[in-house]
Amino acid sequence: xxxxxxxxxxxxxxxAVLALLALAVATVLxxxxxxxxxxxxxxxxxxxxxxxxxxxxGDDGIDCRYCHTTVETEAHAGLPSTAxxxxxxxxxxxxxxxxALLHRSAASHQPIAWQRVHVLPDFVYFxxxxxxxxxxxxxxxHGRPLAALSCSCASSGWSRKSCAWQPRQTxxxxxxxxxxxxxxxWQ
Numbered sequence: 624x625x626x627x628x629x630x631x632x633x634x635x636x637x638x639a640v641l642a643l644l645a646l647a648v649a650t651v652l653x654x655x656x657x658x659x660x661x662x663x664x665x666x667x668x669x670x671x672x673x674x675x676x677x678x679x680x681g682d683d684g685i686d687c688r689y690c691h692t693t694v695e696t697e698a699h700a701g702l703p704s705t706a707x708x709x710x711x712x713x714x715x716x717x718x719x720x721x722x723a724l725l726h727r728s729a730a731s732h733q734p735i736a737w738q739r740v741h742v743l744p745d746f747v748y749f750x751x752x753x754x755x756x757x758x759x760x761x762x763x764x765h766g767r768p769l770a771a772l773s774c775s776c777a778s779s780g781w782s783r784k785s786c787a788w789q790p791r792q793t794x795x796x797x798x799x800x801x802x803x804x805x806x807x808x809w810q
Contacts, residue, residue: 657744668738672708672724687761694761698750702737705729 628636679685688694689710693701705728712722728735743749754764 668740670738671735673721694751695755696752698748698752700751702739703735705735708735 679690680687687700690703690707691700692703692707693699705725708725709729712725716722717726724735727733
């Protein structure tokens with residue numbers, strides 16, 4: 624009895640199936656790589672002026688909203704303007720070489736080119752104002768260790784699974800319901 628398909632046809636079919644399998648694996652790997660490429664957790668992001676959340680938030684207790692002025696009203700939390708920084712640094716550490724760029728920025732009326740630390744994929748729309756209005760605390764997404772970071776780096780990663788439960792959560796990490804959403808350190 625002769626074969627229904629020639630050996631050459633069988634080889635072509637096997638190679639086609641193998642190619643489709645390789646394409647499927649490559650597609651999955653591409654999506655995993657793209658999802659993780661957005662955030663390099665723990666990797667410092669070079670900023671024009673070195674910034675320490677540990678110093679400003681952890682040690683000095685500055686409210687998140689002081690620097691991130693649009694967090695309650697707009698989709699993006701906003702990055703601090705020169706005027707915000709000079710609110711303190713027009714008096715404190717004024718002559719430090721580290722802050723020379725800040726004073727040049729004020730004199731030239733050119734904004735500081737801060738680098739974004741958290742970059743979400745294009746298909747994600749996130750609105751800070753909605754979350755703040757619903758009582759979601761900054762630390763619930765950015766993590767309590769934010770107050771301990773001495774560099775500008777992503778302290779936590781996000782996924783749909785990690786934030787889907789948050790609207791139903793009332794007190795995360797022991798944060799009392801009465802604590803302000805921008806409270807990073809509480810008793």
